[in-house]
Amino acid sequence: MSVPARVPVVIIGGGPAGLLLARLLQLAGVESVVLERQTRAHVMSRVRAGVLEWGTVEVLRSASVGDRMDREGFVHDGVSLSFADRLLHVDFAGLTGRSIMVYGQTEVTKDLYAALDEAGVVVVDRAADVLPHDVAGDAPFVTFVDADGAAHRIDCAYVAGCDGFHGVSRTVIPSAVARTYERVYPFGWLGILSETPPVNDELIYAHSARGFALCSMRHALLSRYYVQCPLDDALDAWPDDRFWSELRARLPTEAAARLVTGPSIEKSLTPLRSFVAEPLRFGRLFLAGDAGHVVPPTGAKGLNLAVSDIHYLAAALIDALSGGSTTGLDEYSDRALARVWKAVRFSWWLTRLMHRFPDQEPFDLKIQEAELSYLAGSPAAQQSFAENYVGLGF
Numbered sequence: 001m002s003v004p005a006r007v008p009v010v011i012i013g014g015g016p017a018g019l020l021l022a023r024l025l026q027l028a029g030v031e032s033v034v035l036e037r038q039t040r041a042h043v044m045s046r047v048r049a050g051v052l053e054w055g056t057v058e059v060l061r062s063a064s065v066g067d068r069m070d071r072e073g074f075v076h077d078g079v080s081l082s083f084a085d086r087l088l089h090v091d092f093a094g095l096t097g098r099s100i101m102v103y104g105q106t107e108v109t110k111d112l113y114a115a116l117d118e119a120g121v122v123v124v125d126r127a128a129d130v131l132p133h134d135v136a137g138d139a140p141f142v143t144f145v146d147a148d149g150a151a152h153r154i155d156c157a158y159v160a161g162c163d164g165f166h167g168v169s170r171t172v173i174p175s176a177v178a179r180t181y182e183r184v185y186p187f188g189w190l191g192i193l194s195e196t197p198p199v200n201d202e203l204i205y206a207h208s209a210r211g212f213a214l215c216s217m218r219h220a221l222l223s224r225y226y227v228q229c230p231l232d233d234a235l236d237a238w239p240d241d242r243f244w245s246e247l248r249a250r251l252p253t254e255a256a257a258r259l260v261t262g263p264s265i266e267k268s269l270t271p272l273r274s275f276v277a278e279p280l281r282f283g284r285l286f287l288a289g290d291a292g293h294v295v296p297p298t299g300a301k302g303l304n305l306a307v308s309d310i311h312y313l314a315a316a317l318i319d320a321l322s323g324g325s326t327t328g329l330d331e332y333s334d335r336a337l338a339r340v341w342k343a344v345r346f347s348w349w350l351t352r353l354m355h356r357f358p359d360q361e362p363f364d365l366k367i368q369e370a371e372l373s374y375l376a377g378s379p380a381a382q383q384s385f386a387e388n389y390v391g392l393g394f
């Protein structure tokens with residue numbers, strides 16, 4: 001694959017944010033190159049998000065990458081919260097008129113790669129030492145080394161930093177310009193994927209004396225389950241039998257009785273963090289998705305925030321590059337962050353409500369129980385939960 005010497009936009013990172021940006025630009029006739037550090041097989045095998053807000057569904061459809069999602073995804077009209085041995089169903093459709101779509105991030109990524117390949121967009125895999133230069137000036141460029149060891153330089157008008165939390169893009173913003181906000185949670189999530197029927201038709205978020213658990217799924221024969229665990233636990237401390245008995249103990253009796261167990265086909269430990277970098281722009285460099293902000297997976301917001309950032313950024317870049325105005329670019333950071341912070345708040349709130357904290361006192365537990373009981377009895381509280389979960393407007 002030949003790498004052009006100049007394109008309007010260089011996109012660093014081939015996760016959902018970078019691939020979706022490349023797709024939206026291509027549909028508008030704007031050329032870009034995506035530089036991805038990993039192999040394509042690696043990117044496509046990462047098991048991550050599985051819940052799409054309705055706004056995300058609509059963006060994917062508008063990018064003409066929604067056909068398989070509409071065929072194979074599952075529309076859920078609500079989720080259940082469990083506590084005190086009961087299941088509380090929150091009816092999203094009834095409360096907000098909107099639903100969510102269960103469709104794995106891996107599948108979204110595959111659909112985007114297929115669309116970009118078909119359109120001939122250059123996605124460079126195994127790009128090493130990627131580095132943006134001169135982004136504060138009018139003539140930025142990006143350098144990298146390809147898989148054969150050849151060095152490249154691509155000149156561009158704009159650089160999109162879509163390279164996730166551990167990427168390089170955010171690091172080139174001087175510390176005098178960047179401000180960061182962070183909350184690290186004192187536990188992790190141990191997740192497994194198993195080829196078993198999901199315990200419930202919809203997701204269950206479980207509050208229990210033993211800690212949090214989440215019952216999620218990919219399809220009728222593929223379940224995704226998580227249990228809260230200490231941050232320093234090793235994966236081999238969690239053989240499948242221990243995982244299943246811990247999960248069962250955290251579910252209400254009625255759901256535990258329905259749980260079907262089987263061998264795990266994937267197991268991972270995820271730390272939980274809230275993080276926001278401000279602003280999301282430095283000169284001609286724009287951060288989007290996990291490169292600019294991270295949320296704990298509790299509210300299922302990370303992938304969805306990447307999509308809303310790209311929705312704003314793509315429109316702004318297209319406007320600026322097609323001879324229109326740069327107002328969208330000037331407003332991008334404020335616009336994206338206004339939505340990001342609301343999702344950060346929701347994810348933080350749900351994390352605090354559902355987990356056991358190591359330093360939790362009896363008072364804190366009583367507050368959690370009171371809040372869950374309030375949620376169960378108040379249509380207004382359920383509506384607020386539902387509105388945030390299905391996703392705030394773009």
Ligand SMILES: Cc1cc2nc3c(=O)[nH]c(=O)nc-3n(C[C@H](O)[C@H](O)[C@H](O)COP(=O)(O)OP(=O)(O)OC[C@H]3O[C@@H](n4cnc5c(N)ncnc54)[C@H](O)[C@@H]3O)c2cc1C
Nearest residue numbers: 013015016017037048049163164289290300301302303304
């Ligand atoms: C276990 C788990 C469960 C999750 N569950 C949910 C959920 O249910 N709902 C939800 O919305 N979100 C969820 N998330 C979060 C979601 O997966 C992320 O928010 C999402 O992947 C962000 O997309 P992104 O494209 O911004 O970043 P990433 O997916 O991290 O993509 C960044 C890409 O950049 C590449 N890269 C990094 N550094 C460089 C470099 N120097 N040069 C070139 N390329 C580079 C990386 O290899 C990667 O491919 C979950 C995350 C995890 C880990």
